[in-house]
Amino acid sequence: MLLNFERLGWLKYVLLGITLLTALFLLLPIIFIAALSFGSSQWLIFPPPGWTLKWYSDLLADPRWLSSAWTSFRIAAIVTVLSVLLGLVTSFGLVRGRFLFRKTLRALFLTPMILPVVVLAVALYAFFLKIGLNGTMTGFVISHLVLALPFSILSISNALERFDKSIEDAAVLCGASPLEAKIRVTLPAISHGIFSAAIFSFLTSWDEVVVAIFMSSPTLQTLPVKVWATLRQDLTPVVAAASTLLILLTVILMALFALVRKGLKS
């Protein structure tokens, strides 16, 4: 190793300091929000003058918050299922297919990842206006699917590319139909890729706000949109509580992801 941490001398402490500052920089907003959500002040004063769970009970007592959380969850769940299924089919086509412009097509599938989200949102909004999908569950699902699918395709096709097709061929010679071989042998072998696809698809939809603002209606709101909308009306610590719960779920999902992935890989 060119850079041996042990041999850096005093530089080692500088490096450690920079690392700590970076971590703090990334974590502070989260800690800040979490602290405010337990703070007793109406006005989001920091540091909080006292501690309370009031905002959480307010949050859980308000059916509008609960319904938007439920909406978010349903959309994310449907998007996850569709994204994994479509990602699987697409990946098989992209990895195994032998056709012209295969690479070009693959790049095309990944464009939503680099396109500015607001551009995508405006485009989807204009299009859905024409066909009457704005403010509907279907509209939400489709637009979030557009954002989630590239992640799904990326992680599944990566896993599929590393999987030796001969193993599937062996299953077919063993007497399994090509479909059965894929289900019983190939899918379990690339399960870590499928799992990543599911987690990332869920998270993409779960905390997406830009497209969701365009898609939402007064009766159909996702949690991030509700946070945003509430914040614009009045500055209540309930928003901080909602945000903290959002973050908590994300952290739990990521931890689960790391754990299961480790299990699947070994």
Next chain:
Amino acid sequence: MTTPFLKIEGIRKEYGPVVAVQDVNLEVERGEFLTFLGPSGSGKSTTLYILAGFDNPTRGDIKLNGKTLLATPSQKRNIGMVFQRYTLFPHLSVGDNIAFPLKVRRLPKHQIDAKVKEMLRLVRLEGFEDRKPAQMSGGQQQRVALARALAYDPPVLLMDEPLSALDKKLREEIQHEIRRIHQQTEVTILYVTHDQEEALRLSDRIAVFSKGVIDQIGTGPELYANPATRFVAQFIGDSDFLPCQMLHSANGRATVSVGGAVFSDVPLHETGKSEGAALMLRPERLSLTREPLQQRLAATVSDITFLGNNVHVATSTLSGDPLSVRLPFGHPAISGLSRGDSVWLGFEAASAHVFN
């Protein structure tokens, strides 16, 4: 006339402009161990894949017991195969890997368990059924793959260079196992390799592949003693070729002149190619003297290599063509021999071949 067990009739396979297999014809007997031997790209794997049903031939037919196989999809052919790469199902244990083809066939559980046990015993891996493939060595994995391929009693077992990823010692050990398993199960085996030693050690017959056709089929000794083409002569055993002049030929025998010496009654093979006549000599069939004798080739020693029980003498004839001699260690003719010495090389006409 009886129908052959397995018959490959005029198989040809083209991939766009590439002709992978030109025209392969072959008959295999039940229980035979037949090896496809040939250099890289000669079409061995392609022929095997067509048998397995992964690819359809551009032309030709395959018949098992007189019935065409081409209409049957891979999964219904009931053929076993061991691949070059490790193809155990990574998420299944060794036992479940072997049970897979039986579960797919929906056999009752007690029958599956019994068969898995029997197969593990056959490949001598009892006690390994709960291991995952990743916890096994390459050689063990290939033995499990063999057990899995034999679990459903296939009429034909295909093996595509199954040992090429293993080191030499392990390879020889598993060759031994394969030989034993073949004798024990009496399954018909088609085996692909580009290692002539492996082919000679394992097979009943060898089909020598060259550029998409089979040059010759025969037992090892047949191919060694009677190569049909220059290619086969080069591929089985060591050989040198000297350009020669045809003086006379009749009844498959030729009289040729090389470097002033005349040799008659040499077995002649007409190849139909216009490469010019060549005399093929095997290093272990040549004798060496230090004095000029009649009917001998004069040559100069260019190198002497000690190879354990053999000594390899590289020489160069008067016309500059390389010619090697292999003599047992301690042979009187080579004591004190050194580079640059003149020697005279002789051979029995029957041990040489003329290709014209």
